[in-house]
Amino acid sequence: MPLLQPRSSLADTLRAAERELTQAGIEAARIQAMALLAHTTGLTRAALLARLREPLDHENAATFRSLIQARARHHPLQYLVGQASFLDFEVRVAPGVFIPRPETEQVVERVLALWEPSLPWAIDLCCGSGVIAIALARARTDSRVTAIDVSAVALASARASAADLGVADRIEFVRADLLAALQLAAPRLDRLGVLVCNPPYAPRAAVTQPEVRDHEPEIAWSGGPTGIEIYERLIPQAAALLPAGRPLVLELGYGQEASVPALLADPGDWSPPQIKPDFQGIPRVLSAHRR
Ligand SMILES: C[S@@+](CC[C@H](N)C(=O)[O-])C[C@H]1O[C@@H](n2cnc3c(N)ncnc32)[C@H](O)[C@@H]1O
Missing domain, CATH: 1.10.8 (Helicase, Ruva Protein; domain 3)
Incomplete structure (x- = not known):
């Protein structure tokens, strides 16, 4: 029928x-x-x-x-309507762009709590749809945000959303593999206030939901076989670049509240990590300050 x-x-x-x-x-x-x-x-x-x-x-x-x-x-609803909600705004999403999740709103909350008023530069690594960078630029009108992603499709979408929302002039979009491009900028990093990253963190085989597995880009959700592969690369890079006293804020995947802090265990590099739960009580937002 x-x-x-x-x-x-x-x-x-x-x-x-x-x-x-x-x-x-x-x-x-x-x-x-x-x-x-x-x-x-x-x-x-x-x-x-x-x-x-x-x-x-x-x-x-x-x-x-x-x-x-x-x-x-099982095409995701957000791809069909071309947008996704985050905090009090909408961003564009299309196939090739990660669909922002509500738990990431708590990452933004944590960044805003830790971000020094006198240091208005933030880096949003693995920016995807741009929601974190855009939320930070909206929350602090004095800020400048560098939004980094390896995906040209994600960056184009994030840039268009930032323009829609009137913050494109304060966000610099950079296509790069993690923090590689920033090594060149090392001398100006003393002005960096906070480094935030919501990386791909799901173990590849653990994702069975067709909306995600068959439609969202694997590079955006899969951290590799264990899920922590990106943190293993990113944390030493962050330690090499972040000035003393500045916070690193990371979103964690389910069950990563021991394995990821273990990567920050060198007491010479980082203050003891703190982890905040999301609305479901799942340990979700890790922060640690560079010593
Ligand atoms: C989980 S999504 C996060 C998107 C966004 N931060 C959010 O909260 O909605 C992860 C993003 O990391 C990007 N990514 C994956 N590997 C990367 C790498 N080596 N360097 C930079 N970005 C990477 C993906 O393209 C994807 O956009």
């Missing part, structure tokens, strides 16, 4: 879409169908609710149908 009958009402259309998504194993199917219908029609969800008895025109019905079919094949 076709998903949509000609000139079905919005209510019938939504019901059919919800059924199709539920059958495909998609959680919160009604909310996701509403989000896709709002995206298709350009109406807010409240406006849709007020028009449930009205028909959906053929063009929108065809667009909505293809979006529902894509979502049923």
Whole structure:
């Protein structure tokens, strides 16, 4: 049976879409169908609710149908609507760009708590969609942020989001492998206030969710076989570059609250790491100051 009958009402259309998504194993199917219908029609969800008895025109019905079919094949909702929410703003996302997760908001909170007012330069390493860099630039209007990523697609998307949000003039986007490019900038690092990184950290085989495994770029979520490979490279680089007294803030993956601090164990390099849990109580945000 076709998903949509000609000139079905919005209510019938939504019901059919919800059924199709539920059958495909998609959680919160009604909310996701509403989000896709709002995206298709350009109406807010409240406006849709007020028009449930009205028909959906053929063009929108065809667009909505293809979006529902894509979502049923586990294409991430955020890629289908082209944006993702973070704190109080939206960024662009598209295939090739990591979709920001809510736990990263607590990374931003930690950075803002540790970032010295007198040192307005921050580095967001592995910037992906740019959410951390953009959030920092929005929170501190005196700041300058260097946002680094190895992916040209991610950097282009982050730059466009920064422009949308009016902070592009205070964020420098750099394509580089971790901190390699900064070695050249070593003399000016005494002005650096904080280094933050939300790296790819999932052990490759642990990711089974099709939305992530089959659609998000593996370079953005997989740290390698164990998940901590990027931290193993990044922490010595950070120790070599960060001036004394400056904080390093890292997002951690599930179960990494012992293995990653162990990489900071040299007491000559780092103060004892502190780890804050996320909203689910999972140890998530590590910070340590360079000695
Ligand atoms: C988990 S995503 C983080 C995105 C963003 N910070 C956020 O919170 O949404 C990790 C990012 O690291 C980038 N990346 C992976 N390996 C890298 C490397 N060696 N050097 C720089 N960036 C890298 C990926 O392209 C991806 O955009």
